[in-house]
Amino acid sequence: MERWGHSCVRLLAREPVVIDPGVYSDLAPALQGAHHILVTHEHADHLAMPVVVAAVVGGAEVYGPAPVVEQLVDAGAPVGRVHRVATGDRFDLAGLDIQVLGEWHAPLHPQMPRFANVGYLIDDALLHPGDAYLDLQGRPTPDTVLAPVAAPWLLLADLVEWVRALRPRQVVPVHDAPASQIGRDLWSRWVERMCDTTVTWLTPGERVQVG
Numbered sequence: 001m002e003r004w005g006h007s008c009v010r011l012l013a014r015e016p017v018v019i020d021p022g023v024y025s026d027l028a029p030a031l032q033g034a035h036h037i038l039v040t041h042e043h044a045d046h047l048a049m050p051v052v053v054a055a056v057v058g059g060a061e062v063y064g065p066a067p068v069v070e071q072l073v074d075a076g077a078p079v080g081r082v083h084r085v086a087t088g089d090r091f092d093l094a095g096l097d098i099q100v101l102g103e104w105h106a107p108l109h110p111q112m113p114r115f116a117n118v119g120y121l122i123d124d125a126l127l128h129p130g131d132a133y134l135d136l137q138g139r140p141t142p143d144t145v146l147a148p149v150a151a152p153w154l155l156l157a158d159l160v161e162w163v164r165a166l167r168p169r170q171v172v173p174v175h176d177a178p179a180s181q182i183g184r185d186l187w188s189r190w191v192e193r194m195c196d197t198t199v200t201w202l203t204p205g206e207r208v209q210v211g
Contacts (some may be wrong), residue, residue, distance in 0.1 A: 087101055
């Protein structure tokens with residue numbers, strides 16, 4: 001797996017699979033040659049609309065919850081290459097087993113609407129939760145969990161409890177565009193001390209072994 005900034009990762013499968021290519025990510029290398037794009041939800045830091053539409057017009061297939069599909073089609077993405085997914089779905093992409101989990105984005109504020117959000121469990125080894133504390137619903141803990149660092153909805157104590165419940169071998173921080181280096185260091189100390197796991201930070205383009 002390669003990370004390309006914020007919440008965007010590229011899976012090195014038979015064909016490239018990219019998750020959450022958003023506006024804060026390094027999109028050109030992330031999407032180069034990508035045949036498949038998974039999107040967790042509609043927010044721009046996870047879905048750079050014009051760039052993803054261009055990738056779909058160029059032949060890529062996109063998978064995401066209903067609002068993502070609707071917005072992509074409205075923006076000009078070919079209908080036949082944009083696919084709606086929902087919790088409980090399971091399919092194969094480029095030899096990877098993809099399971100779809102979850103339904104809702106973590107609450108932002110009582111006066112704000114809820115947004116659809118799904119996560120993706122890859123080969124039972126890697127979990128990308130989008131912007132939510134996903135429940136694995138009895139599935140085995142994946143080896144590697146992508147865990148958000150900085151967001152309006154995020155409370156570090158809640159994040160620690162979520163990681164402690166999952167007990168992965170490795171945590172790769174994501175959703176870090178708003179975070180300073182001081183904040184990143186604080187986050188790492190908390191998670192490593194409280195969760196008995198290894199925190200692995202990835203710079204853009206850096207790889208890590210999963211599983």
